[in-house]
Amino acid sequence: MPNGSGRILVINPGSTSTKFAVYTKDGAEFVSTARHSAEELLQFNGRPVLDQQEYRAARISDELEKAGYDLTAFDAIAGRGGLLPPLKSGTYLVSAAMLSALRLARRGEHASNLGAVLAHSFATLAGVNAYVVDPVSVDEWQDCARISGSALLPRTAQCHALNTKAVAKRFAKEQSREYESLQLIVVHMGSGCSVSAHQNGRMIDNNTGEDGPFGVDRSGALPVRPLVRLCFSGGYTQKQVEDQVFGNGGVFSYLGTRDLIEVERRIDEGDLRAAAIFDAMVYQIAKEAGAMAVVLKGIVDAILVTGGMAHSERVVSLLTEYLDWIAPIKVFPGEDELQALAEGVFRVLRGEELPKTLSTDGGQP
Numbered sequence: 001m002p003n004g005s006g007r008i009l010v011i012n013p014g015s016t017s018t019k020f021a022v023y024t025k026d027g028a029e030f031v032s033t034a035r036h037s038a039e040e041l042l043q044f045n046g047r048p049v050l051d052q053q054e055y056r057a058a059r060i061s062d063e064l065e066k067a068g069y070d071l072t073a074f075d076a077i078a079g080r081g082g083l084l085p086p087l088k089s090g091t092y093l094v095s096a097a098m099l100s101a102l103r104l105a106r107r108g109e110h111a112s113n114l115g116a117v118l119a120h121s122f123a124t125l126a127g128v129n130a131y132v133v134d135p136v137s138v139d140e141w142q143d144c145a146r147i148s149g150s151a152l153l154p155r156t157a158q159c160h161a162l163n164t165k166a167v168a169k170r171f172a173k174e175q176s177r178e179y180e181s182l183q184l185i186v187v188h189m190g191s192g193c194s195v196s197a198h199q200n201g202r203m204i205d206n207n208t209g210e211d212g213p214f215g216v217d218r219s220g221a222l223p224v225r226p227l228v229r230l231c232f233s234g235g236y237t238q239k240q241v242e243d244q245v246f247g248n249g250g251v252f253s254y255l256g257t258r259d260l261i262e263v264e265r266r267i268d269e270g271d272l273r274a275a276a277i278f279d280a281m282v283y284q285i286a287k288e289a290g291a292m293a294v295v296l297k298g299i300v301d302a303i304l305v306t307g308g309m310a311h312s313e314r315v316v317s318l319l320t321e322y323l324d325w326i327a328p329i330k331v332f333p334g335e336d337e338l339q340a341l342a343e344g345v346f347r348v349l350r351g352e353e354l355p356k357t358l359s360t361d362g363g364q365p
Helices: 039-042 050-067 096-104 113-127 161-174 224-231 238-247 252-254 262-268 271-297 313-323 336-347
Strands: 010-012 017-024 025-034 076-080 090-092 129-133 183-189 192-199 202-206 302-307 327-333
Touching: 010 113, 010 336, 017 336, 025 050, 025 090, 025 202, 025 336, 039 050, 050 161, 050 183, 076 113, 076 336, 090 336, 096 113, 113 129, 129 313, 129 336, 161 202, 161 327, 161 336, 183 271, 192 271, 202 238, 202 271, 224 238, 252 262, 252 271, 252 313, 262 313, 271 313, 302 313, 313 327
Parallel strands: 010 076, 076 129, 183 302, 302 327
Antiparallel strands: 010 017, 017 025, 090 129, 183 192, 192 202
8 A cells, every 4th residue: 555655766877887866746855876887796696686675675775765764655566577588568566477488588688677676676665565666578570570581580578668768758748748649759769679550559560679770789680691600600708709799799889988978089080980880870779760650551640759869869869860751850868767657657656547467467468
């Protein structure tokens, strides 16, 4: 049951940090980030990511105590959703079935898997509900989007659903429209890029981590035959190849940096290679957005540009040159996942959205 304070605690675990915040209906009241050094994380090498629960929970508890909060201050706790089974979009109660799925980690180990587990541990102590909102496994695809071209390798939905959905709903509210009435392309640009088509309140297609444009450190789609030859060359282990695709790909593989500000500084100093890689990245992102315009059959109300790279005027300017003939462009810079978590839970607490559960709403759509 809610404690009646009007506050919620939201938690977003990352690979080397845990971001958390206290929100009221008026916005963030307290925001903090617990940094996790390589030395601290060394104790968890080779172990399941959920083994970090107690370590991260202690860091959160210490910061909340210093800020004057105890658990009776919260009406609900929310954590970022991890690599769960395919789910409909929405706000989910953390259930035994969800915790079991995260422990099994059949879709992979990732720091975000800790979100629901941490939220559940704090919510149990507080006597309130724990939630996750629009995890990366949100799947609202139309059936044709699942067919890859090989019966052995179906496409599987994964993307930055939390920020993507939140931005789409934020835009609809600004326009005094229902999200379900709009046809939108959302371009999320972080370390990886998720470009999605939204129709009648559903994200009917998007690129995944295995395809689409390259980003700061992810390769996106790659030439298939050279990739196969690389895998069987004997020069790389499976993990090394995966690291080249996820984490050491994209801009980093060409320029040796993940810092887009550094790349733009090099461009301003006349570095032609930096300019070529930067332009190619934006070109690929724009090309993917054009593909999503085709998915929507050319009827697009707006293109929403978001994520960390949306802070770059150079990125937005280049994208606009490619895309403004399709639809008006609105920029939502940054990827405020803490706010997106809070918005999802407040929709439930206000009765605007019914919470879902993994056991009844999960599974392949």
